[in-house]
Amino acid sequence: MSIDVSTETITAEQIAAGARAHELDRAHVFHSWQAQGPFDPMAIVKTEGSWVWDGAGNKLLDFSSQLVNTNIGHQHPKVVAAIQEQAAQICTIAPQYVNDARSEAARLIAELTPGDLNRIFFTNGGADANEHAIRMARLHTGKNKVLAAYRSYHGGTHLAVNVTGDPRRVASDNATDGVVHFFPAYPYRSYFHSTTEAEETERALRHLEDTIILEGPSSIGALVLESIPGSAGIYVPPAGYMEGVRELTTKYGIVFIADEVMAGFGRAGKWFSVNHWNVTPDLLTFAKGVNSGYVPLGGVAISDAIFETFRDRVYPGGLTYSGHPLASAAAVATINAMKEEGMVENAARIGEDIIGPALAEIKAKHPSVGDVRGTGCFWAVELVANCETREPLAPYGGSSPAMAAVTGALKKAGMLPFVNFNRIHVVPPLNISDEDLRAGLAMLDEALSVADAFVEA
Template sequence: MTTQPSAPQLPAPDPAEGRRVFAEDRAHLFHSWAAQGAVNPIPVAGAAGRHFWDYEGKRYLDFSSQFINLNIGHAHPKVVAAIKEQADRICMIASTFANDKRGEAARLITELAPGDLNHVFFTNGGADANEHAVRMARMHTGRPKVLSTYRSYHGGTATAISLTGDPRRWANERSGSATGNIAHFFGPYLYRSHFHATTEAEESARALAHLAEVIEFEGPATIAAILLETVVGTAGILVPPPGYLAGVRALCDTYGIVFIADEVMSGFGRAGEWFAVDHWGVTPDLITFAKGVNSGYVPLGGVIVSDAIHETFREVVYPGGLTYSGHPLACAAAVATITAMKEEGIVENAARIGEDVLGPGLRELAERHPSIGEVRGLGVFWAVELVRNRETREMLVPYAAGAGQTGPVDEVVAGCKERGMWPVYNFNRIHLVPPCTITDDEARQGLEILDAALDAADKYVD
């Protein structure tokens, strides 16, 4: 299927160079989402396919896709070649000019999008895509307010972090960095239902009733948009139950609210479809994207815009833009990525891996490990929720766990890394999000490593 090597040859170890790279990082870099004194990064010497390695010669199977964005894997030769070719022609041209790769990337993206989402506004990443989607919705409706869920992450810029529900919002609110006209609500999460539901149908119906009530109490005429991660990512990999997204679409239609689907993480194959909304046949008014559109080889994001919202700005100036909007190198990488994903059946591979390997394999692990409360996901987008007690569903570590509270999960993660697999984790969950190009054998290898590492969690079970 893929043109990438499954087991790349590693160069000779060079520990001295690794120490130099580490020292320079710690001397001069300011790291995101971190207390600077606690930062201890592994110097990475190289990467290819589904692996990266350090200067000591240790190789890691990448079950994180870095920031859940490396959908096409490390160093895909077709994408690398496209960037080199574009660099030889035009490295940079302002967005006021037409550029072949910029236009081609926009066309390819809109051809993949559902319904009448026929226009693309390019940004540099996911956070500013959500910023601009909200700005478009507010101008389109003439309303100020936006609703989003508590279990969500939409980015680190001012509006995006305000829309975020997870605890990273709190410090920004304390510092005065957050913005107003945001209201949060509870989305569906059957395993920890806020609505006392016992089935997916009950959870969907009751979550929609709750949202309808929030709309009523916030005032429909004040609400510009509802912003949802189609599949909630960092906050739990929460797959919406049947009927939920269609119900949100219906509520938005009833009240003239713009429906924004945040597909920054779930788009471009991650959920086993080009866009996760395709699983439920729902067409939003705006889709935000980034990450997998070109696997971050060169930063790129954007908003896919419906005809109706595009029409709002036909005679009215849209008050926003970015110097690097539609950067030629980034767009060339996007064209090559989408083309390679089509040619190599990469989206189909992600769907099959989830259906045939990761899903069944994780459910088998749940039968053996009492610390696993729930397994959920689709495509190459999976979460293992760890608990101290399956009956009470007490989290292995508490929500918003801080320093000194995350030890049990830290042990599992350390066990994975020691055995050569790099996962994602958040509070009491381990996320398994490998590149969409992963092979069956690599997926099984990752599951075997997780299986061994979970013994550390089992010892905390009541």
């Protein structure tokens, strides 16, 4: 559903409220992933469809879907109405009691998950979904170690950030949580000196099996892997890799956890990204797109075998807000709206027909673009200072004046971008209009002229 925002304006009252909110924010709010002093956050005073308005009244195209979670755009009327209707009935209830919103959300999710992932444990977000999935796997297998990939992100809570394989882990990683990292299949920056995708798959799987053998299969309870890594770079696994991971985890009795927190619920052009390879994990974690973040919600989809472990054995875990009625009602409305309006199919279409071709043209045009990759509404543009050496335009784990200039050019052009290290992610809502999508891609094309100026001569 595309919402017409052409006549929307921001009032003086909204701008004044935004200024007041910014003042209070700076006085009292402690922000995540920031040095608090120099940070000057943007106030948002209105959101609608694929657009947001900042504290100065500027209209910006949200090409970030916020944190890649507003899959159905902002203020979708069906979801807003569902939250309002639920609030009028039951705002909250403890998780030990049945509520119809949670039951229906679980049914809808279980219908969409692959294989026998028929039971749903609800959490408040993706990090705690991954923490609980790992706990379930450890209890199910009686084994403690967890394998996780470098260049990954699984959440900011204690275990989830230790499982994470990007620099955000380092400050909190004391190497005592049983996590073992391995190198993922990443064709553009191969750790295995591969020259083809087939080589990358074969070598990455050999490395993974060697890691399993050397660490000891009898000690490894779980392997957690983003089906398509998100904030780590949207590097789509090469053909055969996911199937190979599934085979290895089965061979060695390891629970395979597919992290679909960012890649799930249509983002990659299928309901879940594992569907691209017809792979069924033992546990699947989700959040973000399940209700577009309108109310915090995440969860774990559980296979029948792991469910049986806890049929007569107490599962030692829970959350006060597990399956919160407002969040669950938002999930029901979101999933139904996505089905009724064909959003997953639309994501696949625009990825294949619009985003992919446009990014290929952008790559051919701009010497700063080293790689473009993705599927559905889930793409990354990797910027480099030198296409031959693939030197990134910002160091791994940091930014640079070049990336700051590109980000500034995108915002000046009217875009709210998703930028991480040396990459710009193209991750708009699944129901963005073709017109708005093409406008955003044109903004990106123009801004990359700024990046080109930083390319080595």
